[in-house]
Amino acid sequence: MRPILALDQGTSSSRAILFDDGGAVLAVAQTPFAQAYPADGWVEHDAEEIWQTTLAVAREALAKGGVSAQDLLAVGITNQRETTVLWDRATGQPVAPAIVWQDRRTAERCEALRAEGLEPQVMAETGLCLDPYFSGTKLAWLLDQDPSLRARAQAGALAFGTIDSWLIYRLTDGAVHATDATNASRTLLWNIHDGAWSPGLCEALAIPLAVLPEVRDSAGFFGEVVPAHLGAAVPIFGVAGDQQAALFGQACLAPGDAKSTFGTGCFAMSHCGTEARLSQHRLLTTVAVQLGGVRQYALEGSIFVAGAAVQWLRDRLGVIASTGETAEILARTQGDAKGVYLVPAFAGLGAPHWDPDARGLVTGMTLATGRDELVTATVASVAFQMRDLLDAMSEDGARPARLRIDGGMVVNDAFCQLLADTLELPVERPQLAELTAAGAAALAALGAGHYPGPEQVRAQWQLDRAFEPQRSADEVGAALAGWRRAVALTRSA
DSSP states (O other), X not given: OOOEEEEEEOXXXXXXXXXXXXXXXXXXXXXXXXXXXXXXXXXXXXXXXXXXXXXXXXXXXXHHHTOOGGGOSEEEEEEOSSOBEEEETTTOOBSSOEEOTTOOTTHHXXXXXXXXXXXXXXXXXXXXXXXXXXXXXXXXXXXXXXXXXXXXXXXXXXXXXXXXXXXXXXXXXXXXXXXXXXXHTXXXXXXXXXXXXXXXXXXXXXXXXXXXXXXXXXXXXXXXXXXXXXXXXXXXXXXXXXXXXXXXXXXXXSTTOEEEEESSSEEEEEEEETSOOOOSSSOEEXXXXXXXXXXXXXXXXXXXXXXXXXXXXXXXXXXXXXXTHHHHHHHHHTTOOTTOEEEOOBTBBOTTTOBTTOOOEXXXXXXXXXXXXXXXXXXXXXXXXXXXXXXXXXXXXXXXXXXXXXXXXXXXXXXXXXXXXXXXXXXXXXXXXXXXXXXXXXXXXXXXXXXXXXXXXXXXXXXEEEEOOOSOHHHHHHHHHXXXXXXXXXXXX
């Protein structure tokens, strides 16, 4: 047995998980890092802190598992996707704070580009819409703010990347500046049909091609971790953005397979095969995985605030002492918020609305409204947002027969039942909770030649529990009508 080390670099923490070659977890290490909010709508990370915490948890996981680096088969990387890092090629040091995917500072720039008529080209080439969520306008903003950075970027002295590229660069001591197709497909700069950076879109955003990474398969060689970092040279054989890694880890390998990850945000993906189907209902078309130069695609809906809303109740309002309390409250209320709706548009609304100016709203409160109703409405908002995504998928002809779920929120049985009821769809929770990291490990095993093919992932997937819808159609319809009225109020405010 040769273990695989998966590095799962997320929005609020860096994690390392050691898997055996059959996909079982041997050891886990995790550490949080700082979030910065320097202005309204701005969210930043310290890229150097991300690197240091990632390296620390990698070493900790190996120590916990009693494994030395020389025993590893490979390293796999999965990451928060659209977060943008710009660094000096020679020193490997960041030249600016990392701009996080949640950041909305480029909303005006996106609106101006939309007014210039660029969005149809963006959608046709990238499968995305013009929104501050994606990396392209974040990178443009960094270069626009400092003319010296633009000059250095044009001269090839700077490197841009999403978090995967940043970690690859540091792990290999600058030997490799690369990304995979799933991450490239989230930049607004990469043509998902041609599999190449778009000269036209790069020109429109004034992005020099010299700053961009090489794009590779999701399962393939990305260089070696140098011995100084882990104690021995270890090949990096798998890379994917977190949601695509979770799709792979959930064994969603064929058209119609769908999963949703409930973490800080919520991300639903439905596999579309090798056809890049463009949504007519404001969903995203993205690369699910690229293997052997062949791209597979998915429709995706992105919800900016899911678990983050529960964290807001805990950290900002003090309504709950721990996120685990939501399970007790949901069990008590049976998911009924007594007419109270919370729309968590704290960073705008994602798919299918794509409204960066929307802000959070609570409606339906009376003097009888208390803690239980507010908590229930907050958790229910995640299920309602997921229903909006599911309806958009259905209208695009991609309604799944069932939904596989993962992420921190799905340990809550009451939430899973509420989700099945709201979606009017069976919901399946796997035995293994670490699906994002497992997907990265599986890609690394595939890239290293240890797995004969992707079907090995399907053979290893195991069901923990299935949740069947229990509410009547009338009850669900009434709840959805109230939710949609609340969303309309949020958008018109």
